[in-house]
Amino acid sequence: MSEKKRIAAIKGTKDILPKEARKWQRVEATAKRIFELYGYREIRAPIFEATELFEKGTGETSDIVIKEMYTFKDKAGRSLTLRPEYTPSIVRSIIEHRLYLQPDPLRFYFIGPMFRYDKPQKGRYRQFHQMDIEVFGEEAPAVDAEIVEMADYLLKTLKVTETEILVNSVGCQGCRPLYLKELREAAEKKRALLCPDCQRKITANPLRIFDCKVETCREAARGFPKITDFLCAECEANFDSFKAHLDSFQISYIVEPRLVRGIDYYTRITFEIISAKLGAQDAILGGGRYDDMMKVFGGPDICGTGFAVGMERLVSLAPFTREAEDFLYLAFLGDEAQEKGMALARFLRQNDLECLIEYKERSLRNQISRANKLGARWVLIVGEEEIKSGKYQLKNMATGNQVEVGKEDIIKVIRESA
RNA sequence: GUGGAUGUAGCUCAGUCGGAUAGAGCACCAGGUUGUGGCCCUGGUGGUCGGGGGUUCAAGUCCCCUCAUCCACCCCA
Incomplete structure (x- = not known):
C-alpha cells in the first residue's frame, strides 16, 4: 500500500x-x-x-x-x-x-x-x-x-x-469501387466547403465524411451519392x-x-x-x-x-435487479462448537446450501451483526446447549423468527420456506 | 496520436486570501449488551493531499513537468 x-x-x-x-x-x-x-x-x-x-x-x-x-x-x-x-x-x-x-x-x-x-x-x-x-x-x-x-x-x-x-x-x-469513385469526385467538388478533417477523408475514407458533426459538412454531404443507389x-x-x-x-x-x-x-x-x-x-x-x-x-x-x-x-x-443471496451464516460459541460448526457447514454445503462460518471466535452479537451486514437469509446458532441437545437454533433474518431443528431438518425447513 | 476536464481516507466530498497537529459523512474495527442483527451512543484504524521539481519564512492551496482517470476527436464492440 x-x-x-x-x-x-x-x-x-x-x-x-x-x-x-x-x-x-x-x-x-x-x-x-x-x-x-x-x-x-x-x-x-x-x-x-x-x-x-x-x-x-x-x-x-x-x-x-x-x-x-x-x-x-x-x-x-x-x-x-x-x-x-x-x-x-x-x-x-x-x-x-x-x-x-x-x-x-x-x-x-x-x-x-x-x-x-x-x-x-x-x-x-x-x-x-x-x-x-x-x-x-x-x-x-x-x-x-x-x-x-x-x-x-x-x-x-x-x-x-x-x-x-x-x-x-x-x-x-x-x-463498391465504382461508388467510392463517384463519392470521391462529388466530395472533391465541394472540397472548399468541408472542414480540414473531412478534406483529408476525401482520399483516406470518403464514407466517413457522412459522420462529421460540422454543419457545413453535413450540408454538403446531403448531396453526395449514396451507396444504396449504386x-x-x-x-x-x-x-x-x-x-x-x-x-x-x-x-x-x-x-x-x-x-x-x-x-x-x-x-x-x-x-x-x-x-x-x-x-x-x-x-x-x-x-x-x-x-x-x-x-x-x-x-x-x-x-x-x-x-x-x-x-x-x-x-x-442491461438493468439488473439484485436478488437476495440465499445463504446461511453459521454462528458458533466456543472451541467445541467451532469443530461441530465446521462439520455442519460441510454437511450443509454438500446439500447445496451456501454457508459461511467464521474462523476465529467472536461474540454471538458480533456474529449475528456480521450475518446481517453480509445479507445472510439464515443464521444457525451452534453453542454448548445445542451440541448437548443436538438441536440448533435456526434464525430467519428477515422475520427474526427462530426455530429449533435437528441437523437433518435444517435443509428441509429452509427449502420449505423458500 | 490530438484536445479539454479532474486527481485530498475504502467511497462521496469539504478545506477561505498561501498560515498552526489535514477534516466530515458513509464504510470498517472494538465497546456499551457474560447467547441474538438492523436503531442509538462512545471510542478506534485508516492520508507521503496522484508523483517529481520549483517559488516562498511557510504549499493540499501558486508555477512547471509527469502519471492516472474521465470526456470528446479519430476509430470501433
Missing part, C-alpha cells in the same frame, strides 16, 4: 469486481442460452495468433491493424498479436480443422477478451470483451435477417430498450430480400447508407444496433457479411456472416 510505486491495472484495463461479475454472469448465461436455441455452438480459440492472420483477415488498411494491435515477438522471434477481433481466428480454425467437411452446421459463438491499443474513453477499453456469433456457408439473406432477429431477441430478453437497428449494404467487389443488381436483390425478411419478423430498422464498418472484409449486408445511452461509442453490436475471407486464407469458397457484441456496453445497458 505505501510502497514507493504501487502497481495498478494497466491503462485501459479494469477489474470486474464480484458485484459487477454477477451481472456479467447473468448476461453471458442469457446469451449462451439464446445462441444455443438458434443452433450455435461454442468455439474457443487462443487469445493470440500469428500477426499475419490479422493483417490478412482484418485488413492491412484498417485502423485496427495499422495502429491498434498489441504485437510482440516471442522468444523464438515469431511475431504474435493479441487478437483485436475474433472472426479471423474462427476462419483459421475452420480451415485448420477442415470443419467445413463436417455435417454439423457451421454456426459458432464465442465469448472472450479482445485487445486494441486505443485511447480509452467511455465504452472503450484496451482489453474489452466481445460475444461473437458467426455462420458459414449460408449465402441466403434470410440468415442475415435471422441473425438480426436473434440479436434483437437477446436485447429484449435482457430488457435493453431504446435501441435502433441500422442496416446497410456496402456492395461487393463489383459495385448497388449492382445482385447486391440490390440481396439487400431487398434481407429487408423483406426483417419486415416479416416485424423488426423495425433504419436504412443507413452511411453505415460503414471499419474493417476491410465486409461485403454486402452490414448492420449495427445502437443506443443513445452509450455516449460517443454508441454501438452495442455490429456485424455483417464477409463472403471472401475464407478464400483469402486459402480455404474453400465459403461465405460468412455474423456479429460481435461489446460486453462492457451491453452489461452497462
